[in-house]
Amino acid sequence: METLHADLMLALPELILAAGGMVVLMFGAFAAQNRPGLVNMLAVVLFAAAAFLIWRQPMGVEATAFSKALVINDFTRFAKLLVLLGASLSILLSTRFFDREKIARFEFAPLMVFATLGMLMMISAGGLMSLYVGLELQSLSLYVLAAFNRDSVKATEAGLKYFVLGALSSCLLLYGSSLIYGFSGTVAFDGIQTAVEGGRNLGVVIGIAFVMAGLAFKISAVPFHMWTPDVYEGAPTPVTAFFAGAPKAAAIALMLRVLFDALPGAIADWRQIVTFISIASMALGAFAAIGQTNIKRLMAYSSIGNIGYALVGVAAGTEQGIAAVLVFMAIYVVMTAGVFVCILAMRRADGQAERIEDLSGLMATRPLLALCWIVLLFSYVGLPPLPGFFGKFYVFGAAVEQGLWPLAVIGILTSVVGAFYYVRLVMLMINGEPGKPFEPAMGLQLRAVLGGSMAFSLAMVIVPGILVGWAATAAAALVK
Numbered sequence: 001m002e003t004l005h006a007d008l009m010l011a012l013p014e015l016i017l018a019a020g021g022m023v024v025l026m027f028g029a030f031a032a033q034n035r036p037g038l039v040n041m042l043a044v045v046l047f048a049a050a051a052f053l054i055w056r057q058p059m060g061v062e063a064t065a066f067s068k069a070l071v072i073n074d075f076t077r078f079a080k081l082l083v084l085l086g087a088s089l090s091i092l093l094s095t096r097f098f099d100r101e102k103i104a105r106f107e108f109a110p111l112m113v114f115a116t117l118g119m120l121m122m123i124s125a126g127g128l129m130s131l132y133v134g135l136e137l138q139s140l141s142l143y144v145l146a147a148f149n150r151d152s153v154k155a156t157e158a159g160l161k162y163f164v165l166g167a168l169s170s171c172l173l174l175y176g177s178s179l180i181y182g183f184s185g186t187v188a189f190d191g192i193q194t195a196v197e198g199g200r201n202l203g204v205v206i207g208i209a210f211v212m213a214g215l216a217f218k219i220s221a222v223p224f225h226m227w228t229p230d231v232y233e234g235a236p237t238p239v240t241a242f243f244a245g246a247p248k249a250a251a252i253a254l255m256l257r258v259l260f261d262a263l264p265g266a267i268a269d270w271r272q273i274v275t276f277i278s279i280a281s282m283a284l285g286a287f288a289a290i291g292q293t294n295i296k297r298l299m300a301y302s303s304i305g306n307i308g309y310a311l312v313g314v315a316a317g318t319e320q321g322i323a324a325v326l327v328f329m330a331i332y333v334v335m336t337a338g339v340f341v342c343i344l345a346m347r348r349a350d351g352q353a354e355r356i357e358d359l360s361g362l363m364a365t366r367p368l369l370a371l372c373w374i375v376l377l378f379s380y381v382g383l384p385p386l387p388g389f390f391g392k393f394y395v396f397g398a399a400v401e402q403g404l405w406p407l408a409v410i411g412i413l414t415s416v417v418g419a420f421y422y423v424r425l426v427m428l429m430i431n432g433e434p435g436k437p438f439e440p441a442m443g444l445q446l447r448a449v450l451g452g453s454m455a456f457s458l459a460m461v462i463v464p465g466i467l468v469g470w471a472a473t474a475a476a477a478l479v480k
Contacts, residue, residue, distance in 0.1 A: 003307070007066050007070075012410055014117060017047075019291045020046040020049070021114050022115035024042050037099070038386055040095050044092065047113075048259065051080075051140055053080065054081055060074065061260035063431060064126060069129065069130040070121075071241070071261075072124060076476035078471065082330055083120065086246030087112060087242065089449050093341065100347070103151070114137060118134045118137030118140075118141065119138050121347075123250055125189060127187040132173070133257070139166050139170065142166075143162055146234070148239055154234035156234075156236060157230065158230055158234030169224065172214040176210025176212075176214060177207055177210075179193060180203075180207035180211065184196065193263070196262075208270050210272070215251060220300075221277045221308065222284045229293055229301065229306060232296045233354075237340060237343055240299070242341065246333070251467075260322065271315055279410055279428075281304050283410075286305055286418060288419050290417075292356070295346070298356065299336075302380060302418070309395055312408065313421050316402045317325050320397075322471045331391040332454070335379050339376050340452070347439050359425060360428050360432030360434065360435055361435065362429040362436050370429045373425070373429060376453065377423070381419045387461075390460060390468075392411070443477055
């Protein structure tokens, strides 16, 4: 009984989200069907409560629960807080948008809660079974969220495409997991690690390839990226913001857990796979974005490219590389939230504007919004001293430290190519002919998120060591 109580206390943040999600669902269905904004705020309160419990977990201590099905340490603590932050910001972006588009429904909040619960389980997974349960819990909620605007043909198409391709990726991951289990005799990460260290096994190597393929889909890495542009364009913009942030951070954290907890002895095998995926993602993200005319499709290809940069740190295969990835993803989540606030601010009396040409002359009509756009876009480029510079600097530095300088060089070259379409947007804002003005009011929630992104940018310039130090502590917990 004492063991069960200890396990339940370790899993308390997840239990809070599970029970709270059902309460939010019932409350929305029976008491607040016409008040989705209130239901959304309850979800944010749940995220805050879970974050508080995670924050209170002791640092420097690793604990396991439910026969090592869940692992709690400094790494999971960092990743979970990042995911909860991304989910909270996405909900704050949603309320005003859904009201204006007349698609506000209470189901949005419970779906967000259950998707986030799945992400927390993924991050803490101590074995292939808990990994799969968390992954599917997240995915089932995301399928519905992608098609949340059921009256839109694009949204329906996005949801269907994401569902079909997501099912394929789950099959690949499940097949790879079964191969690893068959040749190692266990589903626990520590047991797999012991089996792999005993000698190279072809079955395990093939299993790794399939698992990596399944995880690559979740982070929209090449060649499993094909769903990303259509889903980003078709899904409601706050949902797109959610897809671009929290799920990617959770999937990257899960990939790190699998590679460094279960497969550290097979680094020579999985490094080749990660390197290929990284190069392909950086290249496609840089070149495919050039011809885009829709801002959300542009952000889709930008996200593919940024995942490629994050994988540079993964390919390094070191504690320094893990810390660099965590820094990069934290910066990416916050910057992405700010970018989507700017996209949501592109609203006119006749509806939401999503074309790149709609940004023409923004500096003349909305100079403050244009300035925020410029800061965030140049951060994506990696221009010093903006936050994006630190993210790329650390991941490229980790790769060079391990002799992977060709990978770092390719990353720098694709960054230069990517700078082209970001600079194009900036020049359009400054030199373009002003079109119809956007509505001036953004709402308190959007202003708060955008202000937070700008404050984070300033903090990274002044005191970058806080985030870097925290990430280093988290990385040390993963590489024991």
